[in-house]
Amino acid sequence: MNIGRILLSKKSVSGHNSSNISKKKKKKKKMESEKRKSSRENMVQKLYDTCKQIFANGKAGYVPPLHDIQRLTSLLDSLEPKDFKFTAPSLEFSSTNPPGTVEAPLVTYIKIHECNKFSIGIFCLPPSGVIPLHNHPGMTVFSKLLAGTMHATSYDWVHNHDHQANHYRGQQESRMRLAKVYIDADFTAPCKSSVLFPESGGNMHCFKALTPCILLDVLGPPYSEPEGRHCTYYQHYSYDHISFSDVNKEMKMKEDETRSYAWLEERKDEQFVVLGGTYDGPTIKL
Numbered sequence: 001m002n003i004g005r006i007l008l009s010k011k012s013v014s015g016h017n018s019s020n021i022s023k024k025k026k027k028k029k030k031m032e033s034e035k036r037k038s039s040r041e042n043m044v045q046k047l048y049d050t051c052k053q054i055f056a057n058g059k060a061g062y063v064p065p066l067h068d069i070q071r072l073t074s075l076l077d078s079l080e081p082k083d084f085k086f087t088a089p090s091l092e093f094s095s096t097n098p099p100g101t102v103e104a105p106l107v108t109y110i111k112i113h114e115c116n117k118f119s120i121g122i123f124c125l126p127p128s129g130v131i132p133l134h135n136h137p138g139m140t141v142f143s144k145l146l147a148g149t150m151h152a153t154s155y156d157w158v159h160n161h162d163h164q165a166n167h168y169r170g171q172q173e174s175r176m177r178l179a180k181v182y183i184d185a186d187f188t189a190p191c192k193s194s195v196l197f198p199e200s201g202g203n204m205h206c207f208k209a210l211t212p213c214i215l216l217d218v219l220g221p222p223y224s225e226p227e228g229r230h231c232t233y234y235q236h237y238s239y240d241h242i243s244f245s246d247v248n249k250e251m252k253m254k255e256d257e258t259r260s261y262a263w264l265e266e267r268k269d270e271q272f273v274v275l276g277g278t279y280d281g282p283t284i285k286l
Helices: 002-041 043-054 066-077 159-168 245-251 255-260
Strands: 107-114 119-125 130-134 140-147 149-157 176-188 194-196 204-209 213-220 234-238 261-266 274-277
Touching: 043 066, 043 107, 043 119, 043 213, 066 140, 066 213, 119 130, 119 204, 119 274, 130 234, 149 213, 176 255, 204 213, 255 261
Parallel strands: 107 274
Antiparallel strands: 107 119, 119 213, 130 204, 140 194, 140 213, 149 176, 149 204, 176 261, 234 261
């Protein structure tokens, strides 16, 4: 009988403990869920705080240390449209032009933050929307495709070729400079973020949306006319667009290698017009 009582007591205690453990697990899961939700709600604030730290002493030409670059790219890679309060319907934004219009549809730009050290902003591109080929003088730029599929092309200058090419160029082509292709590919979200630097990494780039796209940009430092960081636009031509037999001979490139190069001409009259969007995402505490 005593043994029976002992066994019964053990069974009762076991059931009671099981009930407590179950409640603790549910409570723990709820706390973890709330913690994850809270963490996601603060992602934009975390982005701002990280940029503020990384670009605290940044000036034109400043390139953050490798560990800071990795820290920011890792954060960008974790971002999603919902962190900025973009929902499925808002991804279908469209500023398409009337039928028969040849111009690319307008792109929307949403400013999240801008100061003299860095800027954070989002480009919303409808299908066929284009961000024309442009440069980033003295700037380090982080880009993250949050949604959609786009084609990206980027270039870096071939510095040791200018004098040689100018010697053979006619007056009409004197404004052209040789550039090497850095990227020429399609990207689909989710994908890794990219980084360009003042003198490398595809400092001049352009984008064309193949579907509705959301592109996050972090510039350090941002463009500034007074400080000489003017945004210049370019027209690109294939390497064999201009017949430079002497130049080709000097460079000693094979035909398939010429695809990795292009001539870029500054466009004096280029104007990239964007629609100004309103940022409705989480508030940033400065």
